[in-house]
Amino acid sequence: MDIIRIPGEMRETAENLRRAGLRLGLVPTMGYFHEGHLSLIRRARAECDRVVVSVFVNPTQFGPGEDLGLYPRDFDRDCELAAAEGVDLLFAPAADDVYPPGYATYVDVERLTEGLCGASRPGHFRGVATVVAKLFNLCRPAVAYFGQKDYQQAQVIKRMAADLDFGLQVEVLPIVREPDGLAMSSRNQYLSVDERRQATCLYRALGRAAELFASGETGAERLAAEMRAVVEAEPAARLDYAAVVDANELTPRRRAAPGAVAVVAAFINDTRLIDNTILGTDDLKAGATAC
Amino acid sequence: MDIIRIPGEMRETAENLRRAGLRLGLVPTMGYFHEGHLSLIRRARAECDRVVVSVFVNPTQFGPGEDLGLYPRDFDRDCELAAAEGVDLLFAPAADDVYPPGYATYVDVERLTEGLCGASRPGHFRGVATVVAKLFNLCRPAVAYFGQKDYQQAQVIKRMAADLDFGLQVEVLPIVREPDGLAMSSRNQYLSVDERRQATCLYRALGRAAELFASGETGAERLAAEMRAVVEAEPAARLDYAAVVDANELTPRRRAAPGAVAVVAAFINDTRLIDNTILGTDDLKAGATAC
Numbered sequence: 019m020d021i022i023r024i025p026g027e028m029r030e031t032a033e034n035l036r037r038a039g040l041r042l043g044l045v046p047t048m049g050y051f052h053e054g055h056l057s058l059i060r061r062a063r064a065e066c067d068r069v070v071v072s073v074f075v076n077p078t079q080f081g082p083g084e085d086l087g088l089y090p091r092d093f094d095r096d097c098e099l100a101a102a103e104g105v106d107l108l109f110a111p112a113a114d115d116v117y118p119p120g121y122a123t124y125v126d127v128e129r130l131t132e133g134l135c136g137a138s139r140p141g142h143f144r145g146v147a148t149v150v151a152k153l154f155n156l157c158r159p160a161v162a163y164f165g166q167k168d169y170q171q172a173q174v175i176k177r178m179a180a181d182l183d184f185g186l187q188v189e190v191l192p193i194v195r196e197p198d199g200l201a202m203s204s205r206n207q208y209l210s211v212d213e214r215r216q217a218t219c220l221y222r223a224l225g226r227a228a229e230l231f232a233s234g235e236t237g238a239e240r241l242a243a244e245m246r247a248v249v250e251a252e253p254a255a256r257l258d259y260a261a262v263v264d265a266n267e268l269t270p271r272r273r274a275a276p277g278a279v280a281v282v283a284a285f286i287n288d289t290r291l292i293d294n295t296i297l298g299t300d301d302l303k304a305g306a307t308a309c
Numbered sequence: 310m311d312i313i314r315i316p317g318e319m320r321e322t323a324e325n326l327r328r329a330g331l332r333l334g335l336v337p338t339m340g341y342f343h344e345g346h347l348s349l350i351r352r353a354r355a356e357c358d359r360v361v362v363s364v365f366v367n368p369t370q371f372g373p374g375e376d377l378g379l380y381p382r383d384f385d386r387d388c389e390l391a392a393a394e395g396v397d398l399l400f401a402p403a404a405d406d407v408y409p410p411g412y413a414t415y416v417d418v419e420r421l422t423e424g425l426c427g428a429s430r431p432g433h434f435r436g437v438a439t440v441v442a443k444l445f446n447l448c449r450p451a452v453a454y455f456g457q458k459d460y461q462q463a464q465v466i467k468r469m470a471a472d473l474d475f476g477l478q479v480e481v482l483p484i485v486r487e488p489d490g491l492a493m494s495s496r497n498q499y500l501s502v503d504e505r506r507q508a509t510c511l512y513r514a515l516g517r518a519a520e521l522f523a524s525g526e527t528g529a530e531r532l533a534a535e536m537r538a539v540v541e542a543e544p545a546a547r548l549d550y551a552a553v554v555d556a557n558e559l560t561p562r563r564r565a566a567p568g569a570v571a572v573v574a575a576f577i578n579d580t581r582l583i584d585n586t587i588l589g590t591d592d593l594k595a596g597a598t599a600c
Contacts (some may be wrong), residue, residue, distance in 0.1 A: 028475050029474065070449065121419065122418050122419045122420045122421060123438070123473055124416075124419065125415075125416055125473075126413050126414065126416075127413050127415060128413045129413045129415060148473075151473055152472075152473055155474040156474045156476075177411075177413055178414045181414035182414055182416075182439075183443045183446040183447045185320050185446065241512060246520050267411075305372060
């Protein structure tokens with residue numbers, strides 16, 4: 019596995035591979051790999067001739083009071099895990115090379131970024147869309163892989179890739195969960211033992227909504243209220259949002275239908291976690307047994 | 310010359326040419342060709358293996374009260390002129406194919422777009438940067454050609470191309486002028502005979518600034534005041550701005566130095582015209598004799 023630090027080298031290497039007729043898969047990450055990341059890498063490995071994984075804690079997607087400085091990093095471990103999965107290229111640029119002095123250009127996806135995490139984290143998706151557009155241009159992959167845990171992010175990236183004519187495929191893979199259902203996230207690292215136990219309230223809230231929906235309840239307000247109640251029963255939890263939204267446009271639904279998405283975000287003390295489930299599927303179970 | 314209407318066909322055609330090892334030159338235009346456009350096409354023809362010219366009156370770069378509906382169009386003439394210059398591909402998409410229903414993504418270049426035309430035309434450069442990013446992705450040219458007449462636009466595109474890692478070269482070619490100095494523009498078409506005569510005030514204002522600078526005057530305020538006076542002497546003219554700015558950052562200069570840019574924008578009755586000159590060069594003369 020080659021480690022590339024310089025954007026220009028990444029571009030040249032990718033261009034040469036593409037000229038040789040090889041199909042590139044890109045897995046953009048902020049590092050500190052868990053099974054969720056590895057599931058993306060494995061899919062890329064299975065579908066593409068060459069796999070590029072980027073590891074970059076992107077400063078422009080963190081707000082002023084957020085956890086940019088604290089975000090967990092373990093580059094050596096990430097390299098070992100990536101190499102063991104057969105990754106060909108690991109791209110880990112320095113922030114100053116990604117955003118050199120004088121940098122001025124940002125990609126905005128309207129509408130989709132207004133609610134949910136976009137409302138709680140102003141500028142977050144602008145940073146995400148910008149860095150992903152840059153990675154797409156540097157690597158020009160045939161396919162890019164994202165996790166469903168960041169559901170809104172995945173929709174924003176799909177929209178951006180289509181709107182700006184990147185001409186690549188965006189694949190969104192299922193959430194990977196801990197045995198007790200907690201969605202895997204690098205931020206789970208922040209949780210104390212007690213917080214870790216309470217953090218399953220997001221999964222349990224989604225389970226409650228899925229169960230009610232399966233039993234015939236389609237009132238989105240009712241489903242959201244039940245999710246809220248599950249989260250708020252935990253003393254360390256503070257709800258950010260709980261809602262049922264359209265799968266593509268992320269707009270609130272009054273009536274839940276199969277394919278709509280139940281989404282939840284909550285702080286467990288200082289740690290902000292998110293999770294979701296597509297109603298009418300068994301993705302909560304599938305995710306929990308996958309690990 | 311092939312005429313392509315569908316973005317997906319443009320992408321595929323360009324991709325095949327690139328895979329064949331050919332170097333593509335792109336000349337993005339809004340059509341209604343004049344000698345300025347043709348000078349870009351000729352340069353592309355001389356430097357590249359294949360020349361793509363896009364003809365698209367881009368709605369997102371026009372403001373609500375602006376001339377989108379009036380903007381002059383003559384597609385048959387553009388095709389004849391392009392074919393005569395040896396253009397290989399003319400890409401002329403429909404607006405609905407460029408911005409299909411649900412479109413949501415825009416590219417913003419900060420700082421550079423705040424002053425000058427950006428201040429008078431809110432959203433203009435957002436529309437420009439967005440459509441050019443899309444054209445870059447569809448055509449993936451080695452070189453893209455723009456005219457210096459739209460000086461701020463050229464700087465915005467250069468910045469965007471570098472910031473988003475498009476990995477292509479942006480070439481900016483000199484202004485082509487009418488025999489009396491008026492910068493060629495599709496909008497000159499709007500002018501009556503009397504307005505056409507008065508419209509040379511932009512060129513004359515720049516000439517006055519260049520002359521003063523050559524004689525040792527470096528006070529930017531003084532140079533701007535002289536430009537303003539030349540424009541305002543014409544009864545049909547209303548100044549938008551006259552300034553001396555930094556060549557790359559477009560920020561106002563207190564002292565003009567060689568390489569700084571004198572810029573002017575004015576309405577001649579309802580027609581908005583812009584022009585500029587790089588101080589310490591003879592680009593006003595060179596432009597005027599080029600046609």
